Amino acid sequence: MEVLLTVKEIEKSFKDKKVLKNITFEVRKGEIMAILGPNGAGKSTTIRNIMGIMYPDNGAITFHQHNGKGIPRNKIGYLPEERGLYQNVKVMDILLYLAELKGYPLDKAKERALMYLKKFDLEGKEKVSVEELSKGMGQKVQFISSIIHEPELLILDEPFSGLDPVSQELFKKEIRSLADNGTAILLSSHQMNLVEEMCDRLFMIQNGQKVIYGTLDDVKTQYANFKCTIYGNNNIADLERISHVQRVEQEGDTSTLYLDKDVVPNTWLKELPENILIQELKINRISLHEIFIDIATNKNLIQEEGDANA
Incomplete structure (x- = not known):
């Protein structure tokens, strides 16, 4: 599969603390790639560097042969862990506004917004302000805002947060559909059962450095x-x-x-x-959940034989 995003040997320090150490991985067109790790491992810093919210001290991030400030952000969708929709703005207005920021045609954006609102059981909520929505409904609107402009790369940080099981199934189905249609997806989640069910490959980070990288089958064979x-x-x-x-x-x-x-x-x-x-x-x-716990708590219960490479 075509590689859309390459993260190569990036490093990042804050004052005298190095939080990313030689991070290297790829995200390919049409795949769901998980980036995993305990709190404070460096996942969010990695994602922020990809998004251009900050830039690495060393190494390079390349998307469509562009890097640094030249990366076309309008081709990237981002669902952050911390929700950031304007609370007093109507649902349709915020979706169209965010699509316009990405340079996406408003007529197509409105058509896609109506389609997704119906798909996610939010039909008729176009004129409701964001602050009137439940947490789960707000999460659905935030998700729609991240995909409304048809991004080629979609970064999802804890996308299942606040969702009931029915809504989780809707999200899983849509994320898989997006990947099947060519979207490259980088997904971060602490819900290992969903990661194990959905993801094609994974990159696990601990203390700012790689500990696991490969397909799920490779990882299970090598580490589990x-x-x-x-x-x-x-x-x-x-x-x-x-x-x-x-x-x-x-x-x-x-x-x-x-x-x-x-x-x-x-x-x-x-x-x-x-x-x-x-x-x-x-x-x-051993499940991916058990591998995660083992690494996060340094129990060393798993006999490693090296990296599982993609």
């Missing part, structure tokens, strides 16, 4: 060991003696066994002792 969940009343000491078990977590009659790297599940299951009580069993890889 298998775990086995056994439902049954078992003694934890018996489970800890099983071969290739790194550690065991137990809660009531549920035991989770974290396995060594490169364990072959079919072979390992055949070697389970006969005295283990199994009412139900499932085996799968």
Whole structure:
């Protein structure tokens, strides 16, 4: 796929503290790329550098062969984590105003605004002021404002914040549709289940530097060991003696066994002792949520073998 955005070896410091260290990744046309990390890891600073709100001390950000102040911002859509719509302005007026700032034709903007308001169950809210909307409705309007000008690159910072499950599904469907139609999407979220469900590739940052970069399958294969969940009343000491078990977590009659790297599940299951009580069993890889927690809390529970490269 065509690369639309390249972030290459960027660094950023505030006073004597370096907050970004050699950050490098790409975002391709038609893909959903996740940028992940705990609070304070450097995600927002990276996004602000891409948006031109600030500029890196070293390195380069290139979009459509342009860099620095030459990047065509009208081709980029941005949904910030902190919402910033004018509260006392009517919904349609704010959408048309923001489209005009991007140089987008107003007749097309109005047509798209009406289409999206209907799609997001906001039909008839055109003349309602932003301050009268619920948090979820406001989030929908903010999302519409980020895509109304048909951006080629869409940056979404916590897009699911304040949304109920039905609205989350609407957003997921629309984000995937945009990607399918060629929009490059850079998505930041703390909701790992949604990231795991939606994203094609991911870049995880911790303490201002890369810790994971690659496709979700690559990351799960490279970083995520298998775990086995056994439902049954078992003694934890018996489970800890099983071969290739790194550690065991137990809660009531549920035991989770974290396995060594490169364990072959079919072979390992055949070697389970006969005295283990199994009412139900499932085996799968550690989730993206568990990888995130492991890195964010420096538990070092995951056996790394290097980077997962795209």
